[in-house]
Every structure is written in structure tokens, then in C-alpha cells.
Amino acid sequence: MRVNVGSLRPVVACLLAGFLVAGVAQPAAAAPRRAEQWYLDELRIDQVHKVSTGRGVVVAVLDSGVEASHPDLRGQVLAGARSYGAAGDGRADEDGHGTHIAGIIAAKASGDGVDGIAPGAKILPIKLRKGTGSNSEAAVALGIRMAVDGGAKVINMSFGGPGMASPQEASAIKYALDHDVVVVGSAGNTANGRNTVSSPANTPGVIAVTGTTKGGKFWSGSVRGPEAVVAAPGDSVYNITNEAGYGWGDGTSDSSAIVSGLAALIRAKYPDLSAPSVINRIIRTARDAGPSGRDPQYGFGVIDPMKALTANVPPVTSNPLLGPAAATDPDPAGTGGPARTGGADEEFDVTQHGDRGGPTDQQVMVVGIGIAVVLVLLLGLAVFLIWNRRRYRREAARAAQIPDEVLDRVTPGAPPSPDAYYGQPSGYAPPPGYPPPPGHGQPSGYAPPPGYPPPPGHGQPSGYAPPPGYGPPSGYGPPGGPPPVPPTER
Incomplete structure (x- = not known):
């Protein structure tokens, strides 16, 4: 063929x-970088941002500082301060850890960039140290107070150490709680040789966050303990780093930043809600992923930002994480306990809150x-x-x-005109009103149509005779002489 x-x-x-x-x-x-942020899809952040972006809320990041010049943080970082005794503000980061944490909370994608949990929030960087290394208790305590005095409504502490908080750290945390600030801390990582919830996250009143993997399973690198409050993604969390870079983070530091971003979303959505009620809303709407109630791995459950923003949760008058019942009571607010719904949203109508599920x-x-x-x-x-x-x-x-x-x-679709390119078919008379085409005579054996004279040169068809057996009537001839006289006249 x-x-x-x-x-x-x-x-x-x-x-x-x-x-x-x-x-x-x-x-x-x-834009492949956004595709690496699997945790945003699990948390339904695209839909969450239709309800709240954290606009107007200040989140303090107590860490190694924040690189404010990163393209995805431009306009997002306030001046901040340094709590380790050096002059200057918090907009510098030699380590990169603080920049990564700030990006998880409030990054705004610039072209091929990444998204934060609360891109409408502002970051208040409190630089606890210069370069890499550990943070002193004095720097942490002073940093907490600087954050409160700087207008922060949420404080993120993605660091920790063994044991309990020092008296000055505990006093600073109480100062923050008394000033209606939500305080969030990372539970700690097993890679650092720890197997219990770290300080200051284990301080009563602080939201201690453990880590999960893709799919919501407990991350093996996270510590566990009775002080755990909620769990959030902590495995392969992709976001910004210093020197205008991007990279992955593994650890409850990232989990803590995600919960701090959620607290900012809630405070922006409900600006009159107190810090205890914000905490209560987070734990009340968490998806219970472990044994019923609070457990050492997930705490009250895996966070659900959409439910935290839209569910009907009554306000409370005191911090649900304080008091003897907080360690074991799955329902500190007395409202029915965390729902074991597997992420379903049957408790509220999403369409009432701007989420169309599109x-x-x-x-x-x-x-x-x-x-x-x-x-x-x-x-x-x-x-x-x-x-x-x-x-x-x-x-x-x-x-x-x-x-x-x-x-x-x-x-197209119409018969051609007679003079186009078709000749007269043999054996057919021309249509009425049309003479025979040149070169075509009258078909043999046919008389002209009624009302038409024979064509020129055509007479009676030759060879034509009456059919056999037909002739003049017998005894009939042409009349001769006078006509016969009727008998009556003779």
C-alpha cells in the first residue's frame, strides 16, 4: 500500500x-518546587487559603535568625531582635534553620517558589545565637519576652533540649501565656539521642508537636511522650533555606512551624478569639489517629486546618493544656472529644466558609x-x-x-448546469426548452416530442411500414365517379 x-x-x-x-x-x-510540598496537599492548604491566609497576625520565630532577603520572604519579615547580647536585629541567618522555619510558616511563592501555611502573616525574627550551635537558657527566656513585647500573637520554638525548662524559661513562657500568646514547640527528634519530649515544648501550656509522614502515619524519627499535644507533617518538608535556596527538612522543627502557621490562620479568621480558645480549637478538631483520646504519639491527633477554621467549637476561658486533667483528658473543653472521622467534615457545611470543594x-x-x-x-x-x-x-x-x-x-451539493461538462445522454430527448446539443440528432426510431417539429434534416424514420396484417380495409378503394344514390331516392 x-x-x-x-x-x-x-x-x-x-x-x-x-x-x-x-x-x-x-x-x-x-514550577516543580510547589509539587514537592506534599504536606500542603494533605492539609488542603489551597482550600484553606480561601478561608484564611493569616493576614495581620505576627508570628515570632525564635531561632538562628531569618534571611529576610529571600525572594519568597520579601515583605514578610519584620526587623525583630537579638537576644544573645549582640547588637542588631533578627534579619540575618548564618545557619539556615530559622529561614527554613519562617518559610514553612509564611513564604509567598515568587515565580517558581514555595508556599507557606499562612502567607498573609508577618514573621518577627528573634535571633537566639550567632551561627550554628546551641541556645542558652538566658537567650531563650529573653527571646520569648522580646517576642511578646514585639507584638507577636504566636511564638514558634523549633528547638529543644533534655529535661525541663529552666525557671527563667518557664517564667517567660508564663509571661507569654498571660499576654494571650499561643506558644508552640517541637517535641524533639530521636536522631539527637532523645526519647522524651524536649524542653521547652514539655512545659505545661505549650503545644508540643510530634511528626508524621506522608499519609498521616507517625514519623519514626519523632520522639513521643505524654506531653505530646498534636501531630503534623515532619518528614521531607520542602521549603526555603538561606542564601536564597530551597531544600528539605526532616524533624519536628518543621512540624512545629506548620502548627504555628495554623494558629496564625485561626487568629486571623477569629481576631477576637483568645489564645486558650485557639489552642482548644486546634486540639478539638484534630483527627484522632492513635488510640482513642490523647496518646503519646499523636497527642490529641493529626491537625486538620480546614476543620480548625470552620468547625463549631465553643470558646473556653482557660488554657486546655493546663491543669491535672490536661495530660489524659481527650476533651478538656467538655465538648465531646476529638472526632474520629478519618478526616471527614460532616460536622459543618464547608460552603458556609468559602470552601466549595473545587x-x-x-x-x-x-x-x-x-x-x-x-x-x-x-x-x-x-x-x-x-x-x-x-x-x-x-x-x-x-x-x-x-x-x-x-x-x-x-x-457543492448541486447538480451541474447542462452546459458545464455533461453531454446529452444517448437515447434521450433534451429537457423542455433546450435544443439538442450540437452534433446530436434525433434518436433513431423516435418521433419528436409533442409540440416539437422534426429536427432539420429529419423526416419520417426510414424503413417504417405498417405492422404485418395491417393495411387498407378490404374492398375499400378510392371512390370513382358520382356517389351512389340512396335506395329511397331511386
């Missing part, structure tokens, strides 16, 4: 056009690309069919030796 290569050129061109459109309209391929931007993008490719291919197919039909007619006309100008006068 031979293939007409020329006839395939339009199809190839259309296919190439479709692929070019698909290639141009692939922003997902141009597709994500990436899904819309993929659907749009698919529609564009299909439209381009359909258009290309239509062009090819029109072109191919015309080519076929031209080839047929050339085979019949019909001039192109005659072919162009033919209206």
Missing part, C-alpha cells in the same frame, strides 16, 4: 501545533491544557478534511479533463 506523504503534511502540522500549545501551557512543569489550580491547569490540545487537534482535523476534499476533487477533475474554472463554478 502506498502512502501519499503530501496528504499527511497538514495532519503532522496540526499535531505539532497541538504539542507546542501543550508545551507552552505547562506551568506545572515550570479543583486545585493544578487540576484546573491540566484540564485547561487538555481542552486546548483537543481544540487544536479538532481544528487541524477540520482543516485537513477540507483540504483533502478539495484535493480529491481536483484530481478527479484532472482525470476527467475538466478545466479548473468549470469545476470552480460547480456549487
Whole structure:
């Protein structure tokens, strides 16, 4: 079988056009960093941001400082302070840890960048040390007070040590709680040789956060203990680093930052809600993932930001993490305990809070690309069919030796005119009102149609005689002489 290569050129061109459109309209391929942030999808952050972005809330990051010049943190970082006795503010980070934590909380993607949990929040960096190393108790205690006095409504402490908080650290934490500040701390990592919840996260009133993996399972690198309050993603958390970089973090430091971002979302959504009620809302809406009630791994459960923002949770008057009942009571607020729903949202109507459960931007993008490719291919197919039909007619006309100008006068779908290129069929009279075509005489054996004289040069068909057995009546002849007289007249 031979293939007409020329006839395939339009199809190839259309296919190439479709692929070019698909290639141009692939922003997902141009922004791979957001695709690495699996934890944002598990927490439904795209939908959460339709309800709250943390706008107007100040989150203090007590850490190694924050690189405020990072493209994804521009405009997000306040001046802050240094609590280790040096002059200057908190907008410098030789270690990179504090910048990574700040990005998890409040990064704003700039082009091919990453997203934070609360991109509307502001970061107040409190630099606890210079370079790498450990933090002194005095620097931590002073840093907490600096954060409160600097206007922070949430304090994140992604660090820890063995034992309990020092008296000055405990006093500073009480200062923060008394000033209506939500304090969040990382539970600790087994890689550091610990097997119990670290200080200052284990201080009563602080939200101690353990880690989970993709899918919500307990992360093996996280410590556990009765002081655990909630769990959040802590395995392979992708976000920014210092020197305008990006990278992964493993640890409850990242888990703590995620919960601090959630606290900022709640405080922005409910600006009149007290810190104890914010804490209560976080633990009340957590998805109970371990044994029923509070357990050493997940605490009250894995955080659910959408439910924390939209569920009907009554306010409380005191911190639910304080008091003897806080260690074991799964329902410190007396409202029915954490729901074991597996992430379902049957307790509230999401549509009342701006969440329509619609597709994500990436899904819309993929659907749009698919529609564009299909439209381009359909258009290309239509062009090819029109072109191919015309080519076929031209080839047929050339085979019949019909001039192109005659072919162009033919209206598609209508019979050709009598004078186009069809001759008079043999044995048929011309249509009424049309003379016989030149060179064609009257068909032999036929008389002209009624009302038409014989064509010039045509008389009675030759060789025509009466049928056998037909002739003049017998005894009949031409009359001769006078007519006979009737008998009555004789």
C-alpha cells in the first residue's frame, strides 16, 4: 500500500501545533518546587487559603535568625531582635534553620517558589545565637519576652533540649501565656539521642508537636511522650533555606512551624478569639489517629486546618493544656472529644466558609491544557478534511479533463448546469426548452416530442411500414365517379 506523504503534511502540522500549545501551557512543569510540598496537599492548604491566609497576625520565630532577603520572604519579615547580647536585629541567618522555619510558616511563592501555611502573616525574627550551635537558657527566656513585647500573637520554638525548662524559661513562657500568646514547640527528634519530649515544648501550656509522614502515619524519627499535644507533617518538608535556596527538612522543627502557621490562620479568621480558645480549637478538631483520646504519639491527633477554621467549637476561658486533667483528658473543653472521622467534615457545611470543594489550580491547569490540545487537534482535523476534499476533487477533475474554472463554478451539493461538462445522454430527448446539443440528432426510431417539429434534416424514420396484417380495409378503394344514390331516392 502506498502512502501519499503530501496528504499527511497538514495532519503532522496540526499535531505539532497541538504539542507546542501543550508545551507552552505547562506551568506545572515550570514550577516543580510547589509539587514537592506534599504536606500542603494533605492539609488542603489551597482550600484553606480561601478561608484564611493569616493576614495581620505576627508570628515570632525564635531561632538562628531569618534571611529576610529571600525572594519568597520579601515583605514578610519584620526587623525583630537579638537576644544573645549582640547588637542588631533578627534579619540575618548564618545557619539556615530559622529561614527554613519562617518559610514553612509564611513564604509567598515568587515565580517558581514555595508556599507557606499562612502567607498573609508577618514573621518577627528573634535571633537566639550567632551561627550554628546551641541556645542558652538566658537567650531563650529573653527571646520569648522580646517576642511578646514585639507584638507577636504566636511564638514558634523549633528547638529543644533534655529535661525541663529552666525557671527563667518557664517564667517567660508564663509571661507569654498571660499576654494571650499561643506558644508552640517541637517535641524533639530521636536522631539527637532523645526519647522524651524536649524542653521547652514539655512545659505545661505549650503545644508540643510530634511528626508524621506522608499519609498521616507517625514519623519514626519523632520522639513521643505524654506531653505530646498534636501531630503534623515532619518528614521531607520542602521549603526555603538561606542564601536564597530551597531544600528539605526532616524533624519536628518543621512540624512545629506548620502548627504555628495554623494558629496564625485561626487568629486571623477569629481576631477576637483568645489564645486558650485557639489552642482548644486546634486540639478539638484534630483527627484522632492513635488510640482513642490523647496518646503519646499523636497527642490529641493529626491537625486538620480546614476543620480548625470552620468547625463549631465553643470558646473556653482557660488554657486546655493546663491543669491535672490536661495530660489524659481527650476533651478538656467538655465538648465531646476529638472526632474520629478519618478526616471527614460532616460536622459543618464547608460552603458556609468559602470552601466549595473545587479543583486545585493544578487540576484546573491540566484540564485547561487538555481542552486546548483537543481544540487544536479538532481544528487541524477540520482543516485537513477540507483540504483533502478539495484535493480529491481536483484530481478527479484532472482525470476527467475538466478545466479548473468549470469545476470552480460547480456549487457543492448541486447538480451541474447542462452546459458545464455533461453531454446529452444517448437515447434521450433534451429537457423542455433546450435544443439538442450540437452534433446530436434525433434518436433513431423516435418521433419528436409533442409540440416539437422534426429536427432539420429529419423526416419520417426510414424503413417504417405498417405492422404485418395491417393495411387498407378490404374492398375499400378510392371512390370513382358520382356517389351512389340512396335506395329511397331511386
